[in-house]
Every structure is written in structure tokens, then in C-alpha cells.
Amino acid sequence: MNENIDRGMSTLIIFIIAAAILSAAQSVVTTGITGIMADFHVHSTTAQWIYSSFLLVLGVMIPLSAFFTRRFKIKTILLASLGLFLIGSIIAYIAPNIGVLILARVIQACGSGILLPITQIVLFKVIPEEKWQVYMGLFGFIIGIAPALAPTAGGFIIDSVGWRSIFLIFAIMVAILMVVASVVVKLEFETGHYPLDIASLILCVLACVGIMFGFSNIAQNGFDMIWVILPIVIGAISLVLFVKRQFGIETPLLDLHALKNKYFFFGTLFSAILYFTMCGLNVIMPLFAQSIASHDATTAGVILLPATLVMIVFNFIGPLMANKFGVRKVLLLSCLFTVVGYLLMMTYTRTTSVEYMVVTQIVRAIGAGLGLMPAVTWTIAVVSGDVEDATAINNTVRQIIGAIGSAVAVVLMAAFAGGNVGHNYLSVSAFAQTSLVMSILAIISAVIVVLYIKDEIHDLM
Template sequence: MNIKLDNKMQLLVLFIISTSLLTVAQSIITTGVVYLMSDFSVSSTQAQWSYSVFLLVVGVMIPLSAYISRRFTARKIFFFSLSVFLIGSIICYFSNSMIVLIIGRILQAIGNGVIMPYVQILLLRTTPEEKWQTYMGLYGLVIAIAPVIGSFLGGFVITVYGWRALFSFFTIATIILLGLGAIFVKDNAPTEDYPLDYLSVALSIIGCAGIMLGFTNVADFGFTHYLVILPIIIGIVTLILFVNRQSKLEKPLINLSILKNKYFSVGTIFICILFACLNGCTAILPIFMQGVGNHSAIFSASVLLPGGLLIIAFNIIGPLLTNRIGIKKVMIMGCVISIIGFATMMMYTQNSSFEFMAITQSIRFIGAGLALMPATTWTLTMVSDKVEDGTAVNNTLRQIFAAIGSSMAVVVMAILAGGAIGHNSASVTGFNQTSLILLILHVIMLILTVLFIDDKEKIENSS
């Protein structure tokens, strides 16, 4: 399917704006976790499900992205994803329990899981490969702005008006976008009659959900409880069956054979670790600042705002630097700067100043911004002839690891704090030690970069 050139720009602009809105919904709730704990009388790990379940569902939906992009027009994808998101937002606004809120978040995530990978596929389909770093940098710039500004405004809105006001905003904004879509999204390009293997869909959902459920239950039951072990075993076995089935299908749900490309696999591993750490920090930092430091939601959002603005800038600087000095140098810079950022997080105390935390988080965000888009684009160029499948595999795995990272970071911090997070020195120690673990993961990313990642031309010439 090829998008008409005269329709390309309006499609890209409206899809990117919509994806930005839906991406805001993913992390904005983290600034209100403490308030959810109070309103619904739940623990931090239970309240964290409002965030983790979003990541999980998006991860489960993304395997369908290759099928969806081949089977449906941009118009159908746009209206389905935003309509489901709208219903989820309304349910969240009226929720009277944690369960109802989670149901609404699941529907929001389904909408995000459909539109987010599609807009990336749409962009890569309509731009030449030699321009991918530049265009992906611009895409990353726009996508990054909304969550950062949204996180700051979210902290303010929650503090002043309460967390329900967030979902009234999503409802109104989505209705406006649906109206714009009715006017501007006219794409009805021919689609491919691509079959959907329902057994593969079921296996992928059970496998991903089982692994995530098991890891999330660690916080409440410990590592040896059957509610932890059994879901993980079921998830692993189901995913093995899923992988075996894909190899036997003429048109698989996901073409996993691209993982035989060593460089694509290394890039995907790098991105998975990066997203696990990013989302782990997104989960534990508000808990630390609000639950351990006794600060407000707007304080924690303000601490992250400067770094968030910097990651916006470095989402475009990273790809531009890659075009000038090469992927390896940029990725090494990103890893080293991130390691410095996590090292400073190990120094946090209950009395750490706003300025110290804002500066050190800015360092971490610069490192992440340098590496994120170059790594993603480089990984997809390794399988540029199979961009739909590459996007599906890459995005699916990174979302699953993002969900695992957000859940496990909270779990590990709670365990290292002695089982409960509060305004005490044990919780500070738990946060510092969790930061050390995230630092070690970035050292692994640095090693992968030094050993395997290089410009595509050099890799092709050496092979």
C-alpha cells in the first residue's frame, strides 16, 4: 500500500498529533499514583497497575501492527483507535474503584497500541531510507514534546483539580481530533488481503500477559509464590508455542525470521533495556519524591520538566549528530551520559534539593535523548526491506520490557526498602540501590554498542 503524496503531509501531521495525545495518557498518571493510593485505599504496587497495565496492553497490541497496517486504511485505523481511546477516557473519569479505572486504562491503551506503531510505519513508508534518521528525529521531537509538557501540566492539574480532570481533558481533546479526522483523513488506498491467524493472536496475548502478571505479582506475593511462578511459566511456554507457529505460517502474524539478523537483534536488545530503564525511572521517581520526600505532585513534575525539555531537543540532536559523526560515537555518548545521571541518583536523600534533582535528572534525560531515536532508526535500517515486521518486533519487545521495567523497578525498590516505601532512610537506600541496578544495565548497553553497533555502510563493507 502506498500513500498518495498529496495526502501524505496531512495524514502524518494529524496522526502524529493524535499519537502524541495518546502517548501523554501513558505516563501522565504516574504523577497521581500517590493520590490513587489514597482515593482507592490501595498499595503503591496496586496503584502502579494504572500505569503498568497501559504498557502491557500496548505491548500486546503491537504484534498486530504489521497485520493492521497491511489490512486497513489509514482512515479506519484513525477512527478506531481514537474512538476506543475516547471510551476508555470516559470510563476512567467516572471510575469508582481501581478495577474500573484499570478497565478504562486498558481501552485507552488499545487505542494507543493501534495508532502508535502505525504512524511510524506510515512515516518510514513515505520517506527515503537515507532520510530516516532526520525524519525519525523530527517524529521523536514531536512525540516527546507532549508527554513532557503533559507530565508537568498533569502534576499541576492533579494538585489543583484532582486526577479525574486529566481524563476530562483527554475526552474533549479526542472529540476534537475525531472531528478533524472526519475532515482531513481521506486516505482510502488499496489494502492487502492479509490473513489474521487468530491462534497466533491468542498465543501472543496469553504469553505477554502471563509474563507481565507474574512479574507484577512479585510485589505482593514474593518470588516463590505460585501466583508469580505459574503465570511466568505459562507465559514462557505460550511464547515458545507462538514462535514455533510463526515459523510454520506462510503469512505469520510477525515475521520473526528478521531476528536472525544479528545487528537488528542487538539493536532491539539495546532499545529494550533503554525502555525498561526509562519507564522504571518514570515509575519510581514520583514515588520517591512524593512518598519518601513528602513533596507534591507538581514538585515532582517540575523536577522532571527541565530534563523533559532537554530530551525533546536531543531527540533531534541525536539523529543529526549521527548523520555527522556516526552511530557508534553518538550511542557511546548517550550511554556514558546516562551512566553519570544514574550515578548521581545514588546520592539522593530525603532532603535533596530541587536544583540537585533537576540537574541530575537533566543529565539522565540528555543521555536517553541522544541514544533513543538513533538506536531505533539504526535497528530498522538493518531490515529496511521489511519495515512493517521490523517495527512490529521492535515495538512489541520494547513495550513488554517497558512494562516489566516499570513494574520491577517499583517492586525492587519496595523490596530493598524492607517491604514498604515511606518517609524513612530505608526507602532512600532502596531507591539508591535501584538506581545502581539501572546504572549497571546502562553499562551493558555501552558494551553492546562498543562490540556490535556501527554505521550500516561499514557493516556491509566488512561482511
């Protein structure tokens, strides 16, 4: 028994370390985009695909996590995902042009997209249910701190030895981790010959890529038919067909029956709304700082960095509080801080001090940090007998809703500003109105908590 526990914990530790490294790769290249543009002589709209392509592929791979865990051994999945990431890192390091670099990022994202959700599945299977909140808090802290600090660390490395060195460092770390994992990881879960439904896979890819690609392009292309409307329509139709097919076949790619549990449904909805506002804020706040308040990019980063670090800390504190005081109280407190944070943002003007913006962003970040991990953990616990599909559904919904949130926030702000966000009163008002929309969404989240989130999970099963 103790040997099984040791195997489980050592496997989980390796997975969390791997997840931290791979999640850092998502944002680390953002500080190198300028250098990549200069080296390959490309425009920013092309260079940004080294980041956007990564997010799109993540959205596609996450729904497949339930299938992978049913079909393949955990050790095989880990080594395969790390292997893909290693190959992607090597190709990125030697990339002769932007096309090859984007391809390398896609390969990296395939590895990340497999590993990140399966790390949660391993956690839920290894750790006793009564300790899920505590360990999910630790997981959220580690996974949060890596991508948050990655751009800063990446910027230092890039300024010192160039952007290619980033990918070489990743390749070395992952190669070492693969060697360690091949020796240390011995825990296995039950697997079988679970068939892959190709039609479901195609519909899943079309749905995720169509919706995320279309909404991601709104800020740059408006409501263009080819780049925005058509992908969203294709994605939406594919999603409807995908859902219908999953309920109609014997071995679905993703078992959606968990969504028929109203507590799981509304728990997922809560975390999706929270993620929507978080992703939207990550776009409109820098836009306010630079275009409306006329600060430079560095100052915009300074405004958000303390809030980001606070949110990461509360990713850890939130689950601990939920474990002690009950998830319902913590989520209501999360909604309260979130609403207050966005209402305070409505007081911003063109001359608002950086210090005031930092403080108000910290208030909002406390709300985000308190809510996300406790909500996700509680939602999975409601259907604890099916953590594979429940985790995949929850992560996929948040990934898609996050992409939509980023786009919708920009569109709302631009629409309220009359189509042009700038250093003027109308744009200040537009930012306030967009913040009001976000606060209303937080109030809706509070209503969901009151009606559907309960502390005693076992009474809901």
C-alpha cells in the same frame, strides 16, 4: 508525484497529532487517582489499575500492528483507533464505578495501542530513508512532550473542574480530529486478505499480559505465587510457543525473521536495555526522594521534571546528531552520559540537596534522550524492507522490557536494603548499589555499540 508527497505528509501530520493526543492519555490520569479513590470509595491498589490496565493493553496491541497494516487501509485503521479511544473517553466520563472506568481505560488503550506503532510505520513509509533520523527526532519530541506535560496540565484541570472533565476534553478533541482525518487522509498502502492466526493471537496475549502483569505486581506482592510467579511462568511459556509457531506457519501474526539479522537483534537489545534503565529510574528515583531523603511528592516531581524535559529535547537533538555525525558516535555518547549519570547517583545521601539531584538527573536524561530514537531508527533501517514487523518487534520488546525494568529496579533496591526502604544508611547504600547495576547495563550497551552498531547501514544488508 507531488500529489503523492502531499498526501503522504498530510496523512503523517494527522497521525502524529493523533498519536500525541492518545499518548497524553496514558499518564494524564495519574494526578486524578486521589479524586477517583474518593469518588468511588476504593483503595489505591484498585485505583491504580486505571493506569496499569492501560499499559498492559498497550503491550498486547502493539504486536498486532504489522497484521493491521497488511490487512486494513490506513484511513480505516486511523478512524477505528480514534473511534475506540472516543468510545472509551465517553464511557470514562460517565463511569458510575471504578470497574466501568477501568473498562473505559482498556478501550482507550486499544485505540492507542493500534495507533502509536502504526504512526511509526507510516513515517517510515512516507519519509525517504535518508531523512528517517530527522523525522523520528521530531516524532520523539512531539510524542515525548505530550505525556510529560499531561500530568501537570491534568492536575490543573482536575483541581479546577474535576477528573471527569479530562475525558470530556479528550472526547471533544478526538471527535474533531476524526472529522478532519476523514477528509484529509487519502494516502493508502498496499493491503490484502492476510489471515489472522487465532492461535498466535492467543499466545501473544498470554505472553504479553502474563510477563507484564507478573513483573508489574512484584513491587506490591513480592514473589507471590498467584500474582507474580504464575503469570510470569504462563507468559514465558506462551512466548516460547509463540516464537516457535511464528517460524513454523506460512502467514505468521508477527514475522520474526528480522531477529535473525544480528544487527537488528543487537540494535533492538540496545534500545531495550536503555528503556529498562529508564523505566527502572522512574520508579527508584521518586522512592529515594520520598522514602529515603524524606521529601514530599511535589519535590520528587520537581527533581524529575527538568530531566524529563531535557530528555524530550534530546529525543529531537539525538537523531539530528546521528544524521550528521553517525549513529555510532551518538550512541557511545549516550552510554557515556548514562554511565556518568548513574555513577553520580551513587553519591546521593539522605541530605543531598534537591539542586544536586536535579543536575545529576539531567546528566542521566541527556544520555537517555541521545540514545533511544537514533537506536530505534537505525535498527528499523537495517531491515528497511520490512518496517511493519520490525517496528512491531522493536516496540513490543521495549514495552515488555520496560515493565520488567520497573519491577526489577524496585526489587533490587528492596533486596539491597534488607527488605525495607526507609530513611536510613542501609537504604542509601541500596540505592547506590541499584544505580551501579544500571550503570553496568549502560556499559554493556556501549559494548554492543562498539561491536554491532555501524554507521553505514547499506553495507550490513
